[in-house]
Amino acid sequence: MIYPFTKQDSTVDHYFSHTIADPYRWLEDDRSTETEAWVANQNKVTFDALSHIDFRDDIRDLIATGQDYKKTSQPFKRGDYTYFYQNDGLQNQSVLYRSKEEGEFEVFLNPNTFSEEGTTSLGSVSFSKDASLVAYSISEAGSDWRKIFVLNTETKEQIESPIVDAKFTDISWLGSKGFYYSSYDKPTGSELSARTDQHKLYFHEIGKPQSQDEIIFGSKEEEKHRYVSGYTTEDDAYLIITAATSTSGNKLFIERLGVNNPTRITVLAHTNSDTYVIENEDSQLLMFTNLDAPNGKVVSYNAITCDWKDIIPEQSQPLEVSAGGGTLFASYMVDVLSQVKQYDFSGNLLREIELPGKGQVTGFSGRREQTDLFFTFTNYVTPPTIYQFDAKTGCTELYLASASPFDNEKFESTQVFYTSKDGTRIPMIISHKKGIVLNGKNPTILYGYGGFNVSLTPSFSGVMASWLELGGIYAIPNIRGGGEYGKEWHNAGTQQKKQNVFDDFIAAAEYLIESGYTDSEHLAIRGGSNGGLLVGACMTQRPELFKVALPAVGVLDMLRYHTFTSGEGWAYDFGTSAQSEEMFNYLLDYSPVHNVKEGVEYPATLVTTADHDDRVVPAHSYKFISELQAKQLGENPVLIRIDVNAGHGAGMPISKSIDLMADVYAFTLSNMKVNPFE
Known part of the structure; x- marks a missing residue:
């Protein structure tokens, strides 16, 4: 050679x-x-x-040939529509479809049209609280730098110029007024390799240019953090801010929304744990944390009194948590295999969920009022199979079997x-x-x-x-x-x-x-x-x-x-x-x-x-x-x-x-x- x-x-x-x-x-x-x-x-x-x-x-x-079959994601509901991703087989990018009640499915976003070679992909997709608007990000040629577009969900028309140069970002709406996103200042030199080390959280108000976006967290006067994110609770009562200097451990702050001159409350001023908010009931915030609990636990934090209380104590297996239908789903890894338990918001065990076999499950998430949830089961020799789960009764039924050959x-x-x-x-x-x-x-x-x-x-x-x-x-x-x-x-x-x-x-x-x-x-x-x-x-x-x-x-x-x-x-x-x-x-x-x-x-x-x-x-x-x-x-x-x-x-x-x-x-x-x- x-x-x-x-x-x-x-x-x-x-x-x-x-x-x-x-x-x-x-x-x-x-x-x-x-x-x-x-x-x-x-x-x-x-x-x-x-x-x-x-x-x-x-x-x-x-x-x-092994890839040439229809692949469909778990559905999710926003407003009057049910949305899901689907790839007909060998499409370069999966397409986002939607339907209203039992109506015909229609294409909502097709990233295969974003670029001739299919090298522009769809990233985050986030709907406003009333589902009248949607913001979605795209990546061009695989870059971590993103553009964010905003559409009217009924007409599918773009309503303003895209946000540019966002990076390592979620998109979280405040009502339909605007959304929070994160980015760095564009570095000098190559944008593909130059150092980026001060992440900032912005709020973009619909109808205003990006140049007027407000810096919510991470201004030059504040301590540098490499990773900053912000998201609102489902009821728009709180803005949750996480800030980290590395990929492990984060600080946590909250702000009460809808009040004049909101005060930022420091929940955690150090990065000794991974802690995030799952759900809230008024001023009670339900959080996952591995602070003094290496396998993770669920706690309740009172945003008024700042009191902490264990809701789901640490177990001997590592924990991941999701919320849906007004309940919590604790997914444990038992020698790498999934075990899922359902709890109410007070930490009372409702049931252990019987799974289709030994493998991994993902899902069990949705809005509080949504009782029909979905989860996907898979393992190394079982193609992903989607199940529907009733959060009230605990009944599980097959929703969609894989079409894999x-x-x-x-x-x-x-x-x-x-x-x-x-x-x-x-x-x-x-x-x-x-x-x-x-x-x-x-x-x-x-x-x-x-x-x-x-x-x-x-x-x-x-x-x-x-x-x-x-x-x-x-x-x-x-x-x-x-x-x-x-x-x-x-x-x-x-x-x-x-x-x-x-x-x-x-x-x-x-x-x-x-x-x-x-x-x-x-x-x-x-x-x-x-x-x-x-x-x-x-x-x-x-x-x-x-x-x-x-x-x-x-x-x-x-x-x-x-x-x-x-x-x-x-x-x-x-x-x-x-x-x-x-x-x-x-x-x-x-x-x-x-x-x-x-x-x-x-x-x-x-x-x-x-x-x-x-x-x-x-x-x-x-x-x-x-x-x-x-x-x-x-x-x-x-x-x-x-x-x-x-x-x-x-x-x-x-x-x-x-x-x-x-x-x-x-x-x-x-x-x-x-x-x-x-």
Whole structure:
């Protein structure tokens, strides 16, 4: 394999008593013609190599066929209409439909018309309290920067100029007067990579230009917060403001609305917990919090007396809470599987809800007066199935079965537990065809994340199902850093405990090999974003253990990640190289960009990223592949696939998603020397 030339310069950085070379710093300039040419040259080599895989087109056809069925979301009611999202099969973006009572369905918003290539996606959709207006956001080319449009819901006509340059924002209405949204000042330099660190909450009044939008929270006179959001209670009695300096923990403030000169009440002045308001009854605010309760609990907060009272005490499993039909739904993770209980607002148990099987459920939310709620059940081999739930009687009935062509009777998922390096017990779910022979030769993808309190719960993916149909095994361990066992599980994989995450993942690979599922010649590892870091760290620490490595949109330069966009907000999980010399040394010890060594044979590697990723900037991937191509020993190819006009992943058109995964699977199987069609 002849790789494109990548120049090295003499850039160095000084950290405490250390001097660190950064020869590929020039690739951080995402606007330069030099970087653009480098991207084109890398893609040329990569796509040429992929084009020589005989079964690549067959895999693409298989994935496309598996995705070509009608997919429908849970419905929700606003005003006189019932709304739902639907994709007829291979539409690049799902369409928002609506109907009135039992009338005909009509298209309400069709994001496939927003851009010719389907690269503009629909984000938040928020209706005014009387449902006469709707505000919706769009993302262009996958960027986190958003535009917000406002329509009259009856005529579907745009009523004013769009809000521009919103970012990391919800949209929350105050009656039909206007709405709250969040953004940063547009940075100097590249809007895709320049640092953004002061988030602001604005109120936009309908009929007024954006230049007159009032800053509600986050003005220059106030303390900087990287993440600020504001939302109103359903009765418009309170504005709830959350402010955070990192992705974990938030301050909480409330303001009484509808009164002259409202006073801002500080509910929590620190960021030692994740706390948010679920519902309210007049001045009683029902809140989720993990303050002094790592698994989470529900409390009542009196906005007048500022008293706290436990409503649903902490349990031994982590908790998520939703509200609908004037009740609360407590969803617990029991060894990663869902268990749901319904409570009244006083914390009295109404019932434990019988679920269709072992897996994940989402939903159980709606307006207070709405008693017919919906939830979706899924697991790794069960396509999403929607159920209707009566909040008064507890009766459940099938609402909509999946139209997926996947025959789940031929496949199975098994949960196992294995032991990590330090003795910690880790769960893992392994999915494959029934009757598979444990001969140690099965092509296997080990997928992981391990960070930011994110839980990998069982959910169906048509693309993953295609891997199973190809005869592959898909294994997903619930490693530390996630939220599967509450806040303590998350904290056990952060900062100077981050190595636990990599050890857990490596132990999962060793379990699969020792148990006869696969061997090192048939084992691939994959993960995206923080999961891309996971793959990069594990392949540089244990290169002999894996045949293929697939880091996607990964955080790979751990010394400089915090200098891009809002990256410094990830410091709760990672720490930063400027934090202390001890933290610098810890990061340097596992940073994938800095741990590629000369004379080592690394796994066959396909790095994937996108040129408009402004969450984890593509320079991470550019630098990592440059190090690999300069130092790789042996014949395993190390390539990078760079999507153009795409971002971190959200809103990617189905056509691009199918192309991407066809290339990932083809590359993986080709390097394992497996032709799945023979």
